[in-house]
Structure formats: structure tokens, C-alpha cells
Amino acid sequence: MSEIIETAATKATRREWIGLLILSIACLIYSMDLSVLFLAIPSIVRDLDPSATQLLWINDIYGFMVAGFLVTMGTLGDRIGRRKVLLIGAFFFAAASIFAAFARTADMLILARALLGIAGATIAPSTLSLVVNLFRDEGERNRAISIWGTAFALGGLIGPLIGGVLLQYFHWGSVFLINVPIMALLLATAPFLLPEYKDDNAGRLDLLSVALSLLTVLPVVYGFKKMAADGFSSEQLLPIALGLVVGWIFVRRQKTLEHPMIDLALFRIPAFAASLLVNLAGVFFIFGIFLFQNLFFQLVVGLTPLEAALWSIPSSLVFTIMSFQAWRVTNRFGPVRTVLAGLLVNALGTGLMAIAAWHSSLVGVLASSMIMGIGFVHVILTTTGLIVGTAPPERAGSASAISETSAEFGGALGVAILGSLATVFYRFGMAKADLNGLAPTDAAAVTTTLGSAIDIARKTGNEAAPWLATARDSYAGGFAICCLLACVTLLALAAIAQRVYARAHIDESRMGQH
Structure with a gap:
């Protein structure tokens, strides 16, 4: 391990609680980005004039990318360091937010939202694993996870409210620009507040496993989202079936790797x-x-x-x-x-x-x-x-x-x-x-x-x-x-x-x- 993690229950200090606050604010922003766009859609439609298909992707691409890259980013954090992955993600989340705020076409906004989703996939697993490692005492860990969960709940609650206020007075891009100062705060404080954790024996990340994980998650999520939006049809079973088949291949590959992307032993x-x-x-x-x-x-x-x-x-x-x-x-x-x-x-x-x-x-x-x-x-x-x-x-x-x-x-x-x-x-x-x-x-x-x-x-x-x-x-x-x-x-x-x-x-x- 990059740091010795004490087995005895050690009480957290002010440093850990301040670190939790910074992590929770990042989670709040991540959660807000799942909902804040809905209020901005009418303004985006007037400004960018997207087609029906483009509008669908503007709405959904963020969630697709988050779902697809969660496993990859969580596993990458185990290998190169959870703090490092979080900071890289925070930087690109801020950059993609600026890109989205000043998008001039629907395709540019779709690309920006996709990049936001990939960067956002670093936040949930990295912050949760850091919280678990920051708080070794069981009671304090439960409290910290509750605060971490509260940030997600608050993001969903206040996201539309903040978005409504911003849209009342500013351009629709303002709903993305609010991400930038929060991510800047995370980048400035995390190196001093958050210790690094990683598995030094994890081995290299298997790129084929990354590709297989994406081809497992994305088609399945897409199929079910289309089913929810348009009602059931046999055509929607095709991407789901594709994802399940690739998922079977992914699991088979993990069993053969010395350092698998997902440790199947966890499920035992x-x-x-x-x-x-x-x-x-x-x-x-x-x-x-x-x-x-x-x-x-x-x-x-x-x-x-x-x-x-x-x-x-x-x-x-x-x-x-x-x-x-x-x-x-x-x-x-x-x-x-x-x-x-x-x-x-x-x-x-x-x-x-x-x-x-x-x-x-x-x-x-x-x-x-x-x-x-x-x-x-x-x-x-x-x-x-x-x-x-x-x-x-x-x-x-x-x-x-x-x-x-x-x-x-x-x-x-x-x-x-x-x-x-x-x-x-x-x-x-x-x-x-x-x-x-x-x-x-x-x-x-x-x-x-x-x-x-x-x-x-x-x-x-x-x-x-x-x-x-x-x-x-x-x-x-x-x-x-x-x-x-x-x-x-x-x-x-x-x-x-x-x-x-x-x-x-x-x-x-x-x-x-x-």
C-alpha cells in the first residue's frame, strides 16, 4: 500500500472532516449535473435548435457516460491512486463545463456532455473509497457515508432551484459554469487534505477489459432507457442482448487475468x-x-x-x-x-x-x-x-x-x-x-x-x-x-x-x- 492503513479504529481529526466536506461538495455538483439541465432545455432549444435526436442525446449522454465509465474509473483509482484519479477528473470536469457553457452547436453540447460524464465517473467511486479510507472508526465511517449520501440528495433537490435562479437572470451556459469554482476548490485543497490510497500490487489496467466493460454497460443502459422512453418493442432487446453477451465475455476474461479489472472474489x-x-x-x-x-x-x-x-x-x-x-x-x-x-x-x-x-x-x-x-x-x-x-x-x-x-x-x-x-x-x-x-x-x-x-x-x-x-x-x-x-x-x-x-x-x- 502507498500508505500504511492502521487496522485499529483511529478517530478522525479536523483534517479528515474538512476533507469530507470538500468531497461532499464535489458530489453535490456531480448530482446537480444529472438534473439541472432539464430546466435549461427550452433555452437551449431556442438557441441551438437541436433536432429531436440531438435533444435526446443532450439529455441522456451524461448519464450514459457516467454509467459506462464507473467501473473503469474505480479500478483505475485502485491502480494509480484514488486522489490522483479524482483530481484528474475534477480538472476535466471543469474544462468540459466551460466547453458546454460556450457550446455554439447542438453537436458541441453533446460532446461536452459526454466529456462531463466521463469526468463525472471519477467522482462517485473516488470520493466514496476515499471516505472509507479516511474514516477508520466504524461509527465515524457511517456518519461520513451519511454526509456523503446527503450531498447527492441535496444536489438533486437544489439543482433545479439553482438552475431556475440562474436561468432567470443569465444565459443557459451559467448552469454549467457553476461547476468551475467548486472543482477549482477541490483541485486547490485535495492535495493537502486527502491522503493518497492505491494498491501497489494491482498491476496494469487491461485495456481490453475496459473496452468490454463499456460494451457491456452502455448497450444495456441504452436499451432500458429507450424502453422507458418509447415503450417496449423487440428492437430494444437487441442492445440489451449485446450487452449481456459482451458481459459474459468480460466475466470470462476476468477469470483468466492475474490482475482482473473486477475482482470476482468480491461476489463470494x-x-x-x-x-x-x-x-x-x-x-x-x-x-x-x-x-x-x-x-x-x-x-x-x-x-x-x-x-x-x-x-x-x-x-x-x-x-x-x-x-x-x-x-x-x-x-x-x-x-x-x-x-x-x-x-x-x-x-x-x-x-x-x-x-x-x-x-x-x-x-x-x-x-x-x-x-x-x-x-x-x-x-x-x-x-x-x-x-x-x-x-x-x-x-x-x-x-x-x-x-x-x-x-x-x-x-x-x-x-x-x-x-x-x-x-x-x-x-x-x-x-x-x-x-x-x-x-x-x-x-x-x-x-x-x-x-x-x-x-x-x-x-x-x-x-x-x-x-x-x-x-x-x-x-x-x-x-x-x-x-x-x-x-x-x-x-x-x-x-x-x-x-x-x-x-x-x-x-x-x-x-x-x-
């Missing part, structure tokens, strides 16, 4: 594998259900986008507050009981949301989402700590990248699969709707999605038509069934996790009582 650690599964499932359901919730507010309840955003603030605040306080629960009850209790609370929230959605209750959906937030935050942050904490210290970067990649996959899968399932239930509910009087093309559109049904109702002056009420009920019913499925799955997952953690014999005696 019961606590690591169980925590990864729980983490993925938690993100899977929360992303899918919250997509339903936002559409439910607008399409079923009839709120404007601004009203829907305002009604979503309470649940966002619950997520943020719980992220900051999660360490207290983990330190008091231990990671295993925290994860299991969080799964049960999350299951309760999804069960209540199923009832609320079935009855089209705005207040019920809001209350249920806040209950889900209480359970979800503890599950995600605690399993994240277990994923990285159960891995050997020299593999923390790789473990962090696996954790973040799992979250990316979970979110994409949740939106795509639950979205497709809800569409099936919607079409089933609309099969018996009386659409007499509508043109054949309009009738076909009405039975496809609720959004199309509302648009047709407005264009044809049928906003009081019985079939529109049926459409809203069908959407709410699909929403409810997906929530019920989530409830049952989370309960089953809690039972499985309890058995796996019991066999893993996790030593919780070192948990600090803070």
Missing part, C-alpha cells in the same frame, strides 16, 4: 453480494415508483409541472434529512438490523402507496412517499457502507464503482421495467373503454398512454369524456399494482437478506455508540 463475500442485491433492488423500486408519482401528480390529479414540483418538496426534504441522520440509526442498531428494518419500512410505504394510488389520493401518495424515503435512505446508505466496508481496503475503489454501477443499472431497470409493466396494465384497462366517435388514429393513441389520451381529449374537446376517466383509473391501477409488486418483493428480499447476513456473521461489536 456473502455480505458484499447481499448488500449489492439489496442496494440494486432499493434503487430499482424507488426510481420506478417516483417516476409514476410525478406523472400521477400531473396526469391523474391534474397539477401543473410547477405544482407537481412543489408538492414533491416534502418527500425530497425527508430524503435529505434522513440522509444526514442515517448514521445515528446505523450506529445505534448496527448495519444488519438497520438494513432489514429499512426494507420493512420501505415495504410499508410501497404498500400504502398502492392503496393511495388505487384511490387516486394525492395526500396518500405524498404521505407514502415520505415513509418510503425513511426506509430507502437507511437501506441505501447502510448497504453502500457494507459493500465497500466488506471489501479489502486495496479494492475499495473497485467496490465503490461496482456499488455505483449497480445503482445506475437499478435506476434504469426500475424506470424501464416498471414503466413497461404499468403500460401493459393501462392498455388492459383501456381494452373495454368506449371510444366511439374518435378517429381510428386518435383511438389508437388513447389506448397507448395516459399522456396521449389527455392530449387527444384537449384537441377534440372531450375533456369530460367517460373514456378519459377510464384512462386515469387505468393508469392509477397500473401504478397501484406496481407498488404492490414492490411491497411483496421488498418483504421477500428482507427475508433473504436476513438469512444471508446471519450466515455472513458480520461483527457489529465495533459499531460506535455515538
Whole structure:
């Protein structure tokens, strides 16, 4: 190791906590860049006049690149140093932000967003692995991971707010320029606050494995995102199948390498594998259900986008507050009981949301989402700590990248699969709707999605038509069934996790009582 990592639990000093603050601010900016662009889209459309395809790539290319390069950057950090990778990424993140802010064509902005995504992929795994190595005491580590998670929650919460203020008074490029001073601060302070960590015995990075990992992740994420955006079609299975085949080749290659890009032995650690599964499932359901919730507010309840955003603030605040306080629960009850209790609370929230959605209750959906937030935050942050904490210290970067990649996959899968399932239930509910009087093309559109049904109702002056009420009920019913499925799955997952953690014999005696 480049530094001797003490095995005894060593209390953190002011230096470590200030370092955590700098890392958390970088994570906040990374998270903001996932959401801040949405508000700028109308201004970008007026200024750059992108085609529909270009607009799609402006929106999605950042997330694609982040997902594709997480494993590579996490593994690279283990080999050449996590601080070094973070600083290189911060420099290019700032440079790409300037490039994006002053883009003069849609293609230039797409390229800038792609570069931002590649640079952004250094931030999540590098910061998490550095946090784990900075805080050797279990109790302090849990608190630090909670603060790290809070930064991501805050980024998603305040990103649109900051973006809205900037767009009110400045050019749309200002939403990218806010990244520059933060990354400059990271570059100036990290060499003094953050020790370097790497595995001196890791060997060289296998470039073929890098290429195979990209060809595994990118097609799968792309296929599921297209499925979520356009509805299911057999064509979308082609990139997913390609990614799975390449993924099989990637795994086979890792088994033959002396220094693999991903240490497959990590998956033989019961606590690591169980925590990864729980983490993925938690993100899977929360992303899918919250997509339903936002559409439910607008399409079923009839709120404007601004009203829907305002009604979503309470649940966002619950997520943020719980992220900051999660360490207290983990330190008091231990990671295993925290994860299991969080799964049960999350299951309760999804069960209540199923009832609320079935009855089209705005207040019920809001209350249920806040209950889900209480359970979800503890599950995600605690399993994240277990994923990285159960891995050997020299593999923390790789473990962090696996954790973040799992979250990316979970979110994409949740939106795509639950979205497709809800569409099936919607079409089933609309099969018996009386659409007499509508043109054949309009009738076909009405039975496809609720959004199309509302648009047709407005264009044809049928906003009081019985079939529109049926459409809203069908959407709410699909929403409810997906929530019920989530409830049952989370309960089953809690039972499985309890058995796996019991066999893993996790030593919780070192948990600090803070």
C-alpha cells in the first residue's frame, strides 16, 4: 500500500472532516449535473435548435457516460491512486463545463456532455473509497457515508432551484459554469487534505477489459432507457442482448487475468453480494415508483409541472434529512438490523402507496412517499457502507464503482421495467373503454398512454369524456399494482437478506455508540 492503513479504529481529526466536506461538495455538483439541465432545455432549444435526436442525446449522454465509465474509473483509482484519479477528473470536469457553457452547436453540447460524464465517473467511486479510507472508526465511517449520501440528495433537490435562479437572470451556459469554482476548490485543497490510497500490487489496467466493460454497460443502459422512453418493442432487446453477451465475455476474461479489472472474489463475500442485491433492488423500486408519482401528480390529479414540483418538496426534504441522520440509526442498531428494518419500512410505504394510488389520493401518495424515503435512505446508505466496508481496503475503489454501477443499472431497470409493466396494465384497462366517435388514429393513441389520451381529449374537446376517466383509473391501477409488486418483493428480499447476513456473521461489536 502507498500508505500504511492502521487496522485499529483511529478517530478522525479536523483534517479528515474538512476533507469530507470538500468531497461532499464535489458530489453535490456531480448530482446537480444529472438534473439541472432539464430546466435549461427550452433555452437551449431556442438557441441551438437541436433536432429531436440531438435533444435526446443532450439529455441522456451524461448519464450514459457516467454509467459506462464507473467501473473503469474505480479500478483505475485502485491502480494509480484514488486522489490522483479524482483530481484528474475534477480538472476535466471543469474544462468540459466551460466547453458546454460556450457550446455554439447542438453537436458541441453533446460532446461536452459526454466529456462531463466521463469526468463525472471519477467522482462517485473516488470520493466514496476515499471516505472509507479516511474514516477508520466504524461509527465515524457511517456518519461520513451519511454526509456523503446527503450531498447527492441535496444536489438533486437544489439543482433545479439553482438552475431556475440562474436561468432567470443569465444565459443557459451559467448552469454549467457553476461547476468551475467548486472543482477549482477541490483541485486547490485535495492535495493537502486527502491522503493518497492505491494498491501497489494491482498491476496494469487491461485495456481490453475496459473496452468490454463499456460494451457491456452502455448497450444495456441504452436499451432500458429507450424502453422507458418509447415503450417496449423487440428492437430494444437487441442492445440489451449485446450487452449481456459482451458481459459474459468480460466475466470470462476476468477469470483468466492475474490482475482482473473486477475482482470476482468480491461476489463470494456473502455480505458484499447481499448488500449489492439489496442496494440494486432499493434503487430499482424507488426510481420506478417516483417516476409514476410525478406523472400521477400531473396526469391523474391534474397539477401543473410547477405544482407537481412543489408538492414533491416534502418527500425530497425527508430524503435529505434522513440522509444526514442515517448514521445515528446505523450506529445505534448496527448495519444488519438497520438494513432489514429499512426494507420493512420501505415495504410499508410501497404498500400504502398502492392503496393511495388505487384511490387516486394525492395526500396518500405524498404521505407514502415520505415513509418510503425513511426506509430507502437507511437501506441505501447502510448497504453502500457494507459493500465497500466488506471489501479489502486495496479494492475499495473497485467496490465503490461496482456499488455505483449497480445503482445506475437499478435506476434504469426500475424506470424501464416498471414503466413497461404499468403500460401493459393501462392498455388492459383501456381494452373495454368506449371510444366511439374518435378517429381510428386518435383511438389508437388513447389506448397507448395516459399522456396521449389527455392530449387527444384537449384537441377534440372531450375533456369530460367517460373514456378519459377510464384512462386515469387505468393508469392509477397500473401504478397501484406496481407498488404492490414492490411491497411483496421488498418483504421477500428482507427475508433473504436476513438469512444471508446471519450466515455472513458480520461483527457489529465495533459499531460506535455515538
